[in-house]
Amino acid sequence: MGVLARDLSCLVLVVVCLILSVSELCNCGITSSYLRNDDLSLDMPLDSDVFRVPPGYNAPQQVHITQGDHVGKGVIVSWVTPDEPGSSTVLYWAENSQLKGRADGFVLTYKYFNYTSGYIHHCTINNLEFDTKYYYEVGIGNSARQFWFRTPPKVGPDVPYTFGLIGDLGQTHDSNRTLTHYELNPTKGQTVLFVGDLSYADDYPFHDNNRWDTWGRFTERNAAYQPWIWTAGNHEIDFAPNLGEPIPFKPYTNRYHVPYKASDSTSPFWYSIKRASTYIIVMSSYSAYGKYTPQYKWLENELPKVNRTETPWLIVLMHSPLYNSYVHHYMEGETMRVIYEEWFVEYKVDVVFAGHVHAYERSERVSNIAYNIVNGLCTPISDQSAPVYITIGDGGNLEGLVTEMTEPQPSYSAYREASFGHGILDIKNRTHAYFGWNRNQDGYAVEADSIWLLNRYWSPSERSSVAAQ
Numbered sequence: 001m002g003v004l005a006r007d008l009s010c011l012v013l014v015v016v017c018l019i020l021s022v023s024e025l026c027n028c029g030i031t032s033s034y035l036r037n038d039d040l041s042l043d044m045p046l047d048s049d050v051f052r053v054p055p056g057y058n059a060p061q062q063v064h065i066t067q068g069d070h071v072g073k074g075v076i077v078s079w080v081t082p083d084e085p086g087s088s089t090v091l092y093w094a095e096n097s098q099l100k101g102r103a104d105g106f107v108l109t110y111k112y113f114n115y116t117s118g119y120i121h122h123c124t125i126n127n128l129e130f131d132t133k134y135y136y137e138v139g140i141g142n143s144a145r146q147f148w149f150r151t152p153p154k155v156g157p158d159v160p161y162t163f164g165l166i167g168d169l170g171q172t173h174d175s176n177r178t179l180t181h182y183e184l185n186p187t188k189g190q191t192v193l194f195v196g197d198l199s200y201a202d203d204y205p206f207h208d209n210n211r212w213d214t215w216g217r218f219t220e221r222n223a224a225y226q227p228w229i230w231t232a233g234n235h236e237i238d239f240a241p242n243l244g245e246p247i248p249f250k251p252y253t254n255r256y257h258v259p260y261k262a263s264d265s266t267s268p269f270w271y272s273i274k275r276a277s278t279y280i281i282v283m284s285s286y287s288a289y290g291k292y293t294p295q296y297k298w299l300e301n302e303l304p305k306v307n308r309t310e311t312p313w314l315i316v317l318m319h320s321p322l323y324n325s326y327v328h329h330y331m332e333g334e335t336m337r338v339i340y341e342e343w344f345v346e347y348k349v350d351v352v353f354a355g356h357v358h359a360y361e362r363s364e365r366v367s368n369i370a371y372n373i374v375n376g377l378c379t380p381i382s383d384q385s386a387p388v389y390i391t392i393g394d395g396g397n398l399e400g401l402v403t404e405m406t407e408p409q410p411s412y413s414a415y416r417e418a419s420f421g422h423g424i425l426d427i428k429n430r431t432h433a434y435f436g437w438n439r440n441q442d443g444y445a446v447e448a449d450s451i452w453l454l455n456r457y458w459s460p461s462e463r464s465s466v467a468a469q
């Protein structure tokens, strides 16, 4: 018996060693077994109910809001009146209050090739109370329309807050599914972090800007009630010198205003806001970002300003991902990674969200900053000071999914799946946040991928002492 037991234990030891050695060698990232076809989904037809024009002469349409200052006490309200300028005034009042405030905005129009826009209004409301529900009204007479929003709680380290993550949305039936699933998610998002590529109007002949209008009407049902934080993508560039349109970002900058001056930025394409316990930095993949450029200088000054004891969560939004193992757009973010990854690690950015690739991917915490061209250290390594990189360009636009992946799955890639969907970033306190990715095909209640994010600013012992409280 003694000999048999010894043989058995030897066998167990050999098997364990084999398993360990295989797991050392194997790549542990997950490529989802979900298989999609890459059929293109058409945009919803112009007479779809989601594009319905509100009734009434010159009724405001395409209503959307975004944060209007640096800390969340301001809101920019934007809308379009189709027939005449009308009023650029917003009336607003706190819930349970009869006292109406009034903010005066301004109106603009723009032309793009053979298209002339409606009257686009932008109005900033300032000095709101934190954590308060406000009603607001735009338009005049019988055509006036009412909406509401809730301001975020006062900025502070342990303020829970929930963000939705949407990218590359477009206006197909899949786009509508993504937005509906976001709205129906039992974890209610309070603000959308949008990682670029809005309407895809530029995929139409002459960049048909009517598709910017339909997109504005489609998203109003959510964007009029909660702020969408905008990032510019390549489909916002609309650079078409052959059409006599050589100025980049013309439709986007006329339609979507952001509070860039509040963070001392000189451009709407890069800026920052604080919201609850987060510090959000928006970057532009399609503006100059090399050393000495305005964007570079701004970020160089910006990162040291972030007070992690006030806003422990440091989040970066950009359009083109720095880590991407799909074939499509492979390495497009590489030049930006070479310049900025070192700062992201130094300043312990918690998570970098990007879009562009029409699929989902989450990275391990890795960095690739040791490489200097001649030393051969070109493989990303595990780095606990590095952010998690999440690609969420899977909103569902007319260009369809990308399904082709680089093989084998690189070690930096933790999970990848070519499905449409949306994300929820649910911040619990200064140390813990939960990120879930919901694929459309499962219905709203199923998360296909999730991760607990442990805040990078605090040491492991500080994190566990907060968790124990």
Ligand SMILES: [Fe+2]
Binding pocket: 168, 197, 233, 234, 235, 319, 355, 356, 357
């Ligand atoms: Fe893109």
